[in-house]
Amino acid sequence: MRNPLSQKVVEIKPSGIRKFFDVVSEMPDAISLGVGEPDFDTPWRIREEGIYSLERGRTFYTSNAGLKELKVEISRYLERKIDVAYDPDKEVIVTVGGSEGIDLAFRAMLDPGDEVLIPQPSYVSYLPCAVLADGVPVVIPLQQKNEFKLTREELEAAITPRTKILVLPFPNNPTGAVMSREDLEPVAEVVKEHDLFVLSDEIYSELTYKDDHVSIAALPGMRERTLVINGFSKGFAMTGWRLGYICAPEEIAKQMLKIHQYAIMCAPTNSQYAAIEGLRHCEGEVQEMRASYNQRRRYLMHEMKRMHLDCFEPFGAFYVFPNIQEFGMSSEEFATRLLEEEKVAVVPGSAFGDSGEGYIRISYAYSLDDLKEAVGRVGSFIDRMRNR
Amino acid sequence: MNDMRKQILKNLEVNSRIDLAELSVLLDIEEAVIANEIADMEKEGIICGYHTLIDWDKAGDDRVNALIEVRVTPQREKGFDKTAERICNYPEVTAAYLISGSYDILVTLEGKTLLEVSRFVSGKLSPIEAVISTTTHFILKKYKDHGTALMKRSKSERMAVTP
Numbered sequence: 001m002r003n004p005l006s007q008k009v010v011e012i013k014p015s016g017i018r019k020f021f022d023v024v025s026e027m028p029d030a031i032s033l034g035v036g037e038p039d040f041d042t043p044w045r046i047r048e049e050g051i052y053s054l055e056r057g058r059t060f061y062t063s064n065a066g067l068k069e070l071k072v073e074i075s076r077y078l079e080r081k082i083d084v085a086y087d088p089d090k091e092v093i094v095t096v097g098g099s100e101g102i103d104l105a106f107r108a109m110l111d112p113g114d115e116v117l118i119p120q121p122s123y124v125s126y127l128p129c130a131v132l133a134d135g136v137p138v139v140i141p142l143q144q145k146n147e148f149k150l151t152r153e154e155l156e157a158a159i160t161p162r163t164k165i166l167v168l169p170f171p172n173n174p175t176g177a178v179m180s181r182e183d184l185e186p187v188a189e190v191v192k193e194h195d196l197f198v199l200s201d202e203i204y205s206e207l208t209y210k211d212d213h214v215s216i217a218a219l220p221g222m223r224e225r226t227l228v229i230n231g232f233s234k235g236f237a238m239t240g241w242r243l244g245y246i247c248a249p250e251e252i253a254k255q256m257l258k259i260h261q262y263a264i265m266c267a268p269t270n271s272q273y274a275a276i277e278g279l280r281h282c283e284g285e286v287q288e289m290r291a292s293y294n295q296r297r298r299y300l301m302h303e304m305k306r307m308h309l310d311c312f313e314p315f316g317a318f319y320v321f322p323n324i325q326e327f328g329m330s331s332e333e334f335a336t337r338l339l340e341e342e343k344v345a346v347v348p349g350s351a352f353g354d355s356g357e358g359y360i361r362i363s364y365a366y367s368l369d370d371l372k373e374a375v376g377r378v379g380s381f382i383d384r385m386r387n388r
Numbered sequence: 389m390n391d392m393r394k395q396i397l398k399n400l401e402v403n404s405r406i407d408l409a410e411l412s413v414l415l416d417i418e419e420a421v422i423a424n425e426i427a428d429m430e431k432e433g434i435i436c437g438y439h440t441l442i443d444w445d446k447a448g449d450d451r452v453n454a455l456i457e458v459r460v461t462p463q464r465e466k467g468f469d470k471t472a473e474r475i476c477n478y479p480e481v482t483a484a485y486l487i488s489g490s491y492d493i494l495v496t497l498e499g500k501t502l503l504e505v506s507r508f509v510s511g512k513l514s515p516i517e518a519v520i521s522t523t524t525h526f527i528l529k530k531y532k533d534h535g536t537a538l539m540k541r542s543k544s545e546r547m548a549v550t551p
Contacts, residue, residue: 017551024548034549124551173551291395295414302413345549368414 012128016351020335024345031374032345036173038237038318039365040292043278043285046236050274058269064261066094066245067272073279074245078230081205082215084223086247093257094245094267098203099125101229101246104256105199106133106165114164119150120353121321122169123201127353136162141355144323147312148177152186159190165197168216171204174352174361175321176297176314181214188219198226203244204317206235206286209294213316217247224249232271234317235286236278241271293318296364296371303375307382318365321349325358327385335360341384342377392417396425397434402535404438441534452499453482453527456509457491459520468492471518480508491523502526 017034024030041047065071071088079085086092095101102125106116112134118126119140130137140158142148155166168187170179179187191198198216205213217226231244244267246256260266300320304311311322324334331348338344338360347363349356364371395415399406412419429435444451460471468486472493476484483496495513499505509524530538 015551017549021547021549030548032548035546036550037546039544039546291398295399298416299410299413347549347551351551 008131012131015124016332017124017347020339020345020347023336023339027339027343030339030343030345031370031377033362033364033366033371033374034345034347035363035365037239037365038234038289039367040237040289042236042238042241042274043282045281046238046274046278049277050241050270053270053273058273060269062094062266062269062272064266065092065257066267067269067276070094070272070276070279073276074247077279078228078247082202082213082218082228084215084217084228084247087250090250091253092245092247093253093260094243094272095231095260096244096264096267097233097239097242098201098229098231098244098246100260100264101227101231101244102126102129102199102201103132104246104259105227105229105248105252106130106135107259108252108255109165109197110135113162115160115162117155117158117163117166117196118353119154119167119169121148121172121174121349121356121359122167122352123173124352126167126169135165138163139353139355141353142175142177143355144312144359148172148175148321149179149183150187152190155187155190159194159196163194163196165199166191168198168200170200170202171208171213171316173204173317174319174347174349174356174359176317176319178208178210178213178314178316180211181219184214184216184219188216188222191216191225192221196225198222199229200226201229203229203231204234205230207290207293207318208316209290209297210315227252232275232278235289236275236282237289238271238275238278241268241274243267243271243275293364296366296368299368299371300362300364300375303379307379309382318363320362320364321359322362323359327382329385331357331360338378338381342381344374344377344381392421393425393429393434396422397429400426400435400438404440441536443530443538450500452502452505453530454497454499454505454509455525455527456495456497456513457487457523457525458493458495458513459522460492461518461520462492463518471516474516475513478508478512480505 020034024032071092074092075086075088106129110133114135115138116130116135117138117140119142127137138158140154200216202215215228217223217228227246227248229246232238301313304322309322311320314320327334331350335346335348338346347361349359349361399411408419408422411422460468462468463470472484475481475495480497480499481495482498485494487494497505509522514522532538
């Protein structure tokens with residue numbers, strides 16, 4: 001029989017996270033700090049709206065780009081939050097989670113050989129999606145000394161004549177880093193100077209703890225060269241509903257819509273109706289969740305300091321990203337031993353790119369009681385490691 | 389109200405026993421400042437008490453709770469307040485509210501038996517001069533109390549590790 005597989009796909013590495021998932025699921029008394037989704041249930045009024053839409057028999061396809069009502073609400077929401085206006089008819093596509101937006105953007109914009117700049121550590125999808133779209137991923141390793149922000153120098157050093165897209169994943173998973181307007185300005189300048197496009201993944205935009213999130217699309221001259229990804233998973237605690245959106249200038253949106261139309265048809269109808277309710281009425285719930293995350297973040301940072309773990313203070317998403325290089329182990333070895341010896345699951349930083357090596361990702365999408373128990377175990381583990 | 393007070397109160401409302409050192413970490417406010425603020429709010433009558441939410445059924449101590457709608461003739465100059473005050477003096481009364489709608493005061497009552505509660509209503513509440521009539525509703529089951537759901541929650545089905 002001939003080889004049934006595409007060489008391109010075979011060469012893609014499976015996500016390093018999967019392995020841990022398999023081990024943890026065999027350990028009933030393990031505490032996990034490894035989750036990348038909220039611990040909160042979706043606010044009840046959103047769930048209720050989902051139920052109601054099913055009762056009403058709204059079980060058909062919607063138009064490809066999504067329900068008009070939802071697109072209008074998304075457009076209003078973005079204008080309110082990031083001060084950028086998108087035409088709901090031509091520039092907004094409702095997607096199956098934010099992840100689909102990554103795929104759409106790369107496939108619509110890349111020709112073979114075009115380079116995509118991917119700052120790492122970052123979410124696991126950018127690199128394989130770029131490869132699948134025949135792009136060439138170029139990794140920019142971010143550094144703790146810069147609080148894992150992208151600097152002008154790092155960006156300039158990575159640009160070649162083939163560079164087309166810069167991925168901007170802030171607030172960042174796994175580091176929790178955010179980029180302020182002042183941080184974004186020099187990046188925007190370089191982007192314009194080199195005629196690049198930006199794929200700004202803002203899925204954690206609701207979860208910032210110092211200043212409100214700023215989108216690079218709001219900076220002068222950037223709207224026309226930026227694609228904004230956002231969605232309902234993190235801020236509205238709606239991961240399982242699989243609902244996100246991508247907003248882009250009409251010329252790009254038009255092409256992305258073709259891919260979405262042929263590959264997906266439309267995002268789940270039920271989720272779309274529920275999300276309308278979320279955008280209209282759940283600002284309060286979102287703020288409450290953010291306040292809880294912030295308290296847990298402060299608690300964890302306090303404990304990191306107490307344990308003398310080297311960790312920069314993150315102001316976004318729901319992760320802390322402590323440096324574990326002092327223990328002389330790889331992050332995978334550290335995570336494996338922590339799991340085996342103390343039954344606490346964290347994700348090795350290396351799962352988010354080579355520059356994540358030497359770090360672990362700790363999620364605080366857990367109740368304070370869970371965090372306390374887990375921190376106690378991590379504490380005894382590192383004490384033991386230090387006294388070896 | 390300032391944001392610090394609001395944050396302190398929100399935490400105390402769900403956990404009045406919270407450790408001040410912990411609260412200080414959670415809110416990023418110095419412990420002494422929090423302690424002062426709490427003392428002030430106690431003095432100002434903003435914090436009125438620290439209660440414990442108890443499931444008495446589970447504790448094996450049977451209690452009967454009732455909601456009583458009370459219609460009252462308002463009194464000259466005093467309105468409903470005088471009658472409400474008289475009602476509140478009874479320790480069996482756990483809460484009393486002036487209500488808009490078809491009756492005037494809603495009284496919540498706790499007793500040991502149905503008989504005890506009905507005796508209270510017929511012997512103490514109804515004879516008050518301004519009280520025109522009462523309607524007693526016995527509580528059969530508490531699903532949620534003081535913002536806390538008392539039903540058993542199903543275990544989270546969230547996966548243990550996700551990107």
